[in-house]
Amino acid sequence: MPELKPAIGNAGAAMKAATGAYTPSDVSPNRRVQRRYSIRLWSVRHSRLLEWFYGRFAHVFLLLHPLWKAIGYSRAEAPVTFVEKRVKGLLFDCRMCGQCILSSTGMSCPMNCPKQLRNGPCGGVRANGNCEVEPDMPCVWVKAWEGSRNMTKGDDILNVQKPVNQSLRETSSWLRVTAEAAAMTETIKDVQA
Ligand code: SF4
Numbered sequence: 001m002p003e004l005k006p007a008i009g010n011a012g013a014a015m016k017a018a019t020g021a022y023t024p025s026d027v028s029p030n031r032r033v034q035r036r037y038s039i040r041l042w043s044v045r046h047s048r049l050l051e052w053f054y055g056r057f058a059h060v061f062l063l064l065h066p067l068w069k070a071i072g073y074s075r076a077e078a079p080v081t082f083v084e085k086r087v088k089g090l091l092f093d094c095r096m097c098g099q100c101i102l103s104s105t106g107m108s109c110p111m112n113c114p115k116q117l118r119n120g121p122c123g124g125v126r127a128n129g130n131c132e133v134e135p136d137m138p139c140v141w142v143k144a145w146e147g148s149r150n151m152t153k154g155d156d157i158l159n160v161q162k163p164v165n166q167s168l169r170e171t172s173s174w175l176r177v178t179a180e181a182a183a184m185t186e187t188i189k190d191v192q193a
Contacts, residue, residue: 098176
């Protein structure tokens, strides 16, 4: 039961904080599952490879548009979300915000920022590049910048992101991006016809 330890740790830290007891500054009360965290850092280090792979994956998903349309996008939502959540959960510690911007953030998921900032770091990044809220975690935006420098379209990190639309949580970004791309392709075809 690898997830049990952090849960107990968090509860213990919260109880300790409630008593006003001293908590060492270098110990995170929200310690992450170390295995996932290591994989997340691997994804940032291999951002260029993942960018390349995602480009091909998105293309295949778009080619499958007639299939999604035949099934019905709404009916495909549950099984695709199930797979997306597990794959991206493993690789990026994805929080299923439903509006993925990994391609613009060096493959570092901004929803892992405790403040969930989508447009760069807060002013609290520590001198060692770690988070001010979780001192043992590198700032996701420091990692985002590092990852973006390896990517072909890394300068997309400079794009201003919209606020999170909470109504899209737990929905599939893959399907939405595909549906939007398909709709745009069809509009262009209609204009040209
Ligand atoms: S940006 Fe959203 S969809 Fe993308 S990995 Fe992070 S939580 Fe998941």
